[in-house]
Amino acid sequence: FKTIRLILGDQLNSNHSWFDTIDDSVTYVMMEVRTETDYATHHIQKVVGFFEAMQAFYLELKSKGHQVIYIKLNDNDNLQSFEKNIQNLISKHNFTCFEYQLPDEYRVDIILKNLCKSITISNSVVDSEHFFTTRNELGNFFEGKKTFLMESFYRMLRKKHNVLMEGDKPATGQWNYDGDNRKKLPKNHKPTLPLVFNNDVTEIFNQIQKTNIKTIGSIDAANFVWPINRKQSLELLDFFLEQCLPLFGSYQDAMSPNEWSLYHSRISFSMNVKMISPQEVIEKAIQEWKKRPNEIEYNQLEGFVRQIIGWREYMRGIYCLKMPEYATMNFFNNQEKLPDWFWTGKTKMNCLKDAISQSLQYAYAHHIQRLMITGNFALLAGIHPDELDEWYLGIYIDAIEWVEITNTRGMSQFADGGIVGTKPYVSSAAYIDKMSNYCGSCFYKKDLKTGEKACPFNSLYWNFYDRNEDKLSKNPRIGMMYNVWRKMKPETKTALLEQADYYLKNINEL
Ligand code: FAD
Numbered sequence: 001f002k003t004i005r006l007i008l009g010d011q012l013n014s015n016h017s018w019f020d021t022i023d024d025s026v027t028y029v030m031m032e033v034r035t036e037t038d039y040a041t042h043h044i045q046k047v048v049g050f051f052e053a054m055q056a057f058y059l060e061l062k063s064k065g066h067q068v069i070y071i072k073l074n075d076n077d078n079l080q081s082f083e084k085n086i087q088n089l090i091s092k093h094n095f096t097c098f099e100y101q102l103p104d105e106y107r108v109d110i111i112l113k114n115l116c117k118s119i120t121i122s123n124s125v126v127d128s129e130h131f132f133t134t135r136n137e138l139g140n141f142f143e144g145k146k147t148f149l150m151e152s153f154y155r156m157l158r159k160k161h162n163v164l165m166e167g168d169k170p171a172t173g174q175w176n177y178d179g180d181n182r183k184k185l186p187k188n189h190k191p192t193l194p195l196v197f198n199n200d201v202t203e204i205f206n207q208i209q210k211t212n213i214k215t216i217g218s219i220d221a222a223n224f225v226w227p228i229n230r231k232q233s234l235e236l237l238d239f240f241l242e243q244c245l246p247l248f249g250s251y252q253d254a255m256s257p258n259e260w261s262l263y264h265s266r267i268s269f270s271m272n273v274k275m276i277s278p279q280e281v282i283e284k285a286i287q288e289w290k291k292r293p294n295e296i297e298y299n300q301l302e303g304f305v306r307q308i309i310g311w312r313e314y315m316r317g318i319y320c321l322k323m324p325e326y327a328t329m330n331f332f333n334n335q336e337k338l339p340d341w342f343w344t345g346k347t348k349m350n351c352l353k354d355a356i357s358q359s360l361q362y363a364y365a366h367h368i369q370r371l372m373i374t375g376n377f378a379l380l381a382g383i384h385p386d387e388l389d390e391w392y393l394g395i396y397i398d399a400i401e402w403v404e405i406t407n408t409r410g411m412s413q414f415a416d417g418g419i420v421g422t423k424p425y426v427s428s429a430a431y432i433d434k435m436s437n438y439c440g441s442c443f444y445k446k447d448l449k450t451g452e453k454a455c456p457f458n459s460l461y462w463n464f465y466d467r468n469e470d471k472l473s474k475n476p477r478i479g480m481m482y483n484v485w486r487k488m489k490p491e492t493k494t495a496l497l498e499q500a501d502y503y504l505k506n507i508n509e510l
């Protein structure tokens with residue numbers, strides 16, 4: 001009896017029950033393969049981050065006494081896909097059983113199911129032991145319902161896992177403190193400097209450079225900022241709990257030029273590759289709040305817990321329920337191409353320049369930059385959701401399809417017609433100015449709607465509502481916008497639409 005067990009690049013969970021015992025009849029295999037480096041144009045830091053974390057995990061397993069095969073990208077016998085390498089290993093080493101953990105990504109799920117059909121040895125699949133919920137839990141919870149409200153799923157999970165509960169009531173009596181969590185950074189407020197690591201990743205970087213893998217973004221390979229093992233992931237989490245949690249909720253939606261991290265945790269990469277688990281993150285956050293009740297207000301804690309046991313589990317559940325149809329949804333029938341400057345950051349629009357440049361520099365932007373700057377602009381400009389998925393799936397170090405596509409196509413682009421969100425997240429310059437310090441130093445003027453210096457968000461906003469009236473005017477959360485639009489003077493409306501038209505035709509020049 002000889003078993004081969006596959007560990008994917010986002011299954012670096014050292015607490016998985018697979019590793020409870022050392023078993024000489026079991027060989028683990030991990031592999032760097034071109035199918036994975038090439039299904040999107042990834043940020044260089046993302047490819048490096050995955051390979052570094054995979055190699056660290058490999059060494060950890062080896063040092064504990066497990067048998068592990070690690071196939072490097074440029075190894076001669078690397079056949080460059082999961083299925084080909086597995087088939088090759090099975091015949092080479094006479095394995096009699098193939099086992100794997102449930103993959104998070106639909107594409108990989110299909111590949112591995114097909115692999116199981118094509119091999120003659122026995123096979124089985126186990127849970128990845130990471131999420132609070134099973135694949136079908138959301139589908140079962142909302143069965144027969146027309147809408148999928150995150151808040152009700154979140155409350156159910158709080159109760160089920162006894163998180164911030166007093167009996168069957170929410171601690172403090174209130175479920176959700178979102179209303180307290182929307183502040184701009186005060187003038188002269190200097191946010192805590194982010195903890196960055198100085199990992200030397202030159203060896204892996206050089207290996208990647210030797211190939212023709214296409215990547216985007218930049219990297220300082222002698223000082224790689226992201227955590228690449230469980231120890232560093234826990235350090236980053238501790239830093240967040242100590243320094244950032246007290247202000248997390250308050251400034252969760254704030255944006256400021258050259259402040260790339262603010263009070264965000266930046267643990268999404270560590271969690272998505274499973275170096276740390278959502279359970280331990282939440283438990284540690286609650287412990288910290290209990291330790292420092294005078295410094296950490298409850299609303300900050302609840303805001304953080306909701307992102308993880310709420311949004312993160314919810315998005316995964318939606319993905320499991322709605323794929324593969326989800327990947328083709330395009331409610332507004334948007335068809336435009338992404339402007340060239342999404343790949344360079346070279347635009348006069350200050351907010352977009354900052355969000356895109358920092359994404360290219362760090363492979364990271366925080367939620368409200370993704371949603372209300374890049375996502376907002378793309379939706380107003382009618383960009384095809386496929387173009388956006390390609391961009392978001394490549395550029396962020398935490399981008400794995402289950403959480404990328406549900407956020408992009410769903411929350412940000414409303415391409416699912418309202419499964420994830422109840423209305424599209426769009427805004428004019430007023431909202432961006434309210435939440436950021438971008439507008440003051442921008443080439444465009446936030447208060448102008450027409451003319452050479454008019455902020456593009458202003459006319460594109462009305463153009464968006466105008467061109468999608470048939471799809472949106474009956475939405476009770478939006479109807480009021482149409483009343484405003486209808487009451488505008490005809491010449492004002494024409495001027496706004498002409499301005500938007502001009503910007504859309506010259507989108508690469510913005
Ligand atoms: P924090 O702000 O510190 O939040 C803590 C944790 O909560 C995050 O690490 C994350 O695990 C979870 N979380 C917060 N918001 C969400 C959300 N909307 N959905 C799921 N989990 C959430 N997140 C990814 O992990 N991968 C992606 O590819 C991704 N793509 C996105 C694309 C778009 C267009 C948008 C609008 C959001 C996307 N998000 C994605 C969600 C969110 O922006 C990131 O999880 C967050 O910015 C990661 O940074 P952080 O760890 O500092 O988060």
Ligand code: DLZ
Nearest residue numbers: 008009010031032033036037050104105
């Ligand atoms: C993102 C990524 C990259 C860039 N490279 C690899 C790889 O070489 N080997 C691997 O096992 N996984 C990699 N990953 C993650 C996978 O593409 C994929 O997203 C997840 O395993 C599916 O859940």
Ligand code: SF4
Nearest residue numbers: 349351438439442455
């Ligand atoms: Fe962005 Fe418009 Fe403000 Fe410039 S004026 S920063 S483009 S919202």
